[in-house]
Amino acid sequence: MFKFLKKKFKNFEEAIEEEVKKAVETGNGGAEAAADEIATAPESKSKKISEKAKKKVEEELRKSLELEKEIGEKKKASLTISEKKLEELMWDLEMGLLEADVALPVVEDIKNSVKSQLPYISRKNAGKAVEETLRKAIEKILSTSEKNFDEFLKESKKPVVLMFVGVNGTGKTTSIAKLAYRLKKQGFSCILGACDTFRPGAIEQLELHANKIGVKLIKHDAGTDPAAVAYDAIEHAKAKYKDVVLLDTAGRMQTNVNLMDEMKKIKKVANPDMIIFVGDALTGNDAVEQARKFDEVVGIDGIILNKVDADAKGGAALSIAYTIGKPLLFIGTGQGYDDQIVFTPDWMIKRLFD
Numbered sequence: 001m002f003k004f005l006k007k008k009f010k011n012f013e014e015a016i017e018e019e020v021k022k023a024v025e026t027g028n029g030g031a032e033a034a035a036d037e038i039a040t041a042p043e044s045k046s047k048k049i050s051e052k053a054k055k056k057v058e059e060e061l062r063k064s065l066e067l068e069k070e071i072g073e074k075k076k077a078s079l080t081i082s083e084k085k086l087e088e089l090m091w092d093l094e095m096g097l098l099e100a101d102v103a104l105p106v107v108e109d110i111k112n113s114v115k116s117q118l119p120y121i122s123r124k125n126a127g128k129a130v131e132e133t134l135r136k137a138i139e140k141i142l143s144t145s146e147k148n149f150d151e152f153l154k155e156s157k158k159p160v161v162l163m164f165v166g167v168n169g170t171g172k173t174t175s176i177a178k179l180a181y182r183l184k185k186q187g188f189s190c191i192l193g194a195c196d197t198f199r200p201g202a203i204e205q206l207e208l209h210a211n212k213i214g215v216k217l218i219k220h221d222a223g224t225d226p227a228a229v230a231y232d233a234i235e236h237a238k239a240k241y242k243d244v245v246l247l248d249t250a251g252r253m254q255t256n257v258n259l260m261d262e263m264k265k266i267k268k269v270a271n272p273d274m275i276i277f278v279g280d281a282l283t284g285n286d287a288v289e290q291a292r293k294f295d296e297v298v299g300i301d302g303i304i305l306n307k308v309d310a311d312a313k314g315g316a317a318l319s320i321a322y323t324i325g326k327p328l329l330f331i332g333t334g335q336g337y338d339d340q341i342v343f344t345p346d347w348m349i350k351r352l353f354d
């Protein structure tokens with residue numbers, strides 16, 4: 001998982017470390033050494049302060065502040081890698097991220113964060129320091145995903161209606177089955193609505209899952225109006241005091257106007273509490289573009305990204321929430337009911353750096 005992206009980050013860390021080492025060996029690290037020397041000074045200063053503390057506290061404090069400023073300036077001047085080399089390494093990083101299917105705005109953000117922090121990196125443990133800088137940049141990017149789905153569900157008025165949308169084959173039906181399985185285990189009662197009346201076999205596919213998991217399915221005949229199925233599923237849930245309605249919909253290309261219109265109709269009738277876009281991690285930037293289009297047409301509230309188990313690159317998982325501005329709620333890591341993980345920034349950061 002995400003091997004490719006992980007490697008790109010590692011390469012960058014190692015390249016910076018290598019360059020810093022070279023610069024120190026050839027004697028270009030003087031300013032950095034001076035800064036390191038000064039960096040140890042506040043401790044001795046503070047000892048002095050404690051000795052003469054009573055009278056001179058204010059005076060020392062002022063000196064300390066000046067010293068801190070001085071360290072900052074020296075550190076800034078301490079980068080031992082030439083501007084040209086740095087540009088070269090940044091370029092390699094940028095290309096690596098693009099190859100890993102990281103979306104352009106995310107690449108820009110990472111680049112800017114790293115660029116602004118690099119001048120402060122100490123020559124000691126430069127690789128580790130660069131990793132820390134990258135981690136911080138990634139944390140910031142992933143912070144869009146800090147929505148807590150479980151809290152949302154607990155707090156929402158029942159029945160909570162969830163509508164799943166996305167292009168063909170991204171794993172909508174499987175995601176619904178996984179989520180219903182999870183919710184049932186948590187003690188929520190679920191109703192599945194078979195609103196994919198378009199693709200032959202789609203109703204049977206969902207029915208099979210419903211039977212296996214042990215949840216109720218509401219269905220009409222193939223070819224009928226999916227909005228009517230949604231309506232019935234919700235009415236049923238209200239009458240039987242069920243907690244959650246999960247509406248499957250037919251996969252559609254974001255360019256298919258008729259099917260996109262049909263989705264608007266389902267939305268109008270169902271008035272869902274959450275529209276969840278389901279994407280396929282393996283499609284990289286395309287998944288991000290699809291999410292953007294679905295958001296424009298119908299408005300999405302959250303994202304599930306599937307097939308992450310087979311995704312060596314990692315760009316879609318890193319980029320999708322930040323680019324669309326909607327949280328990545330779950331990721332699919334296989335075909336089994338248990339293969340759905342709550343997405344957290346920490347989860348991804350661990351996989352990229354540990």
Ligand SMILES: Nc1nc2c(ncn2[C@@H]2O[C@H](COP(=O)(O)OP(=O)(O)OP(=O)(O)O)[C@@H](O)[C@H]2O)c(=O)[nH]1
Nearest residue numbers: 168169170171172173174251306307332333334335
């Ligand atoms: N490896 C892996 N396969 C997955 C994952 N999620 C779904 N799949 C597989 O992807 C295929 C398509 O899944 P579906 O759930 O039918 O996709 P869909 O979006 O409902 O497809 P349509 O109804 O045709 O639009 C199935 O073979 C799933 O088992 C995942 O997280 N990892």
Ligand SMILES: [Mg+2]
Nearest residue numbers: 172173196202
């Ligand atoms: Mg389906």
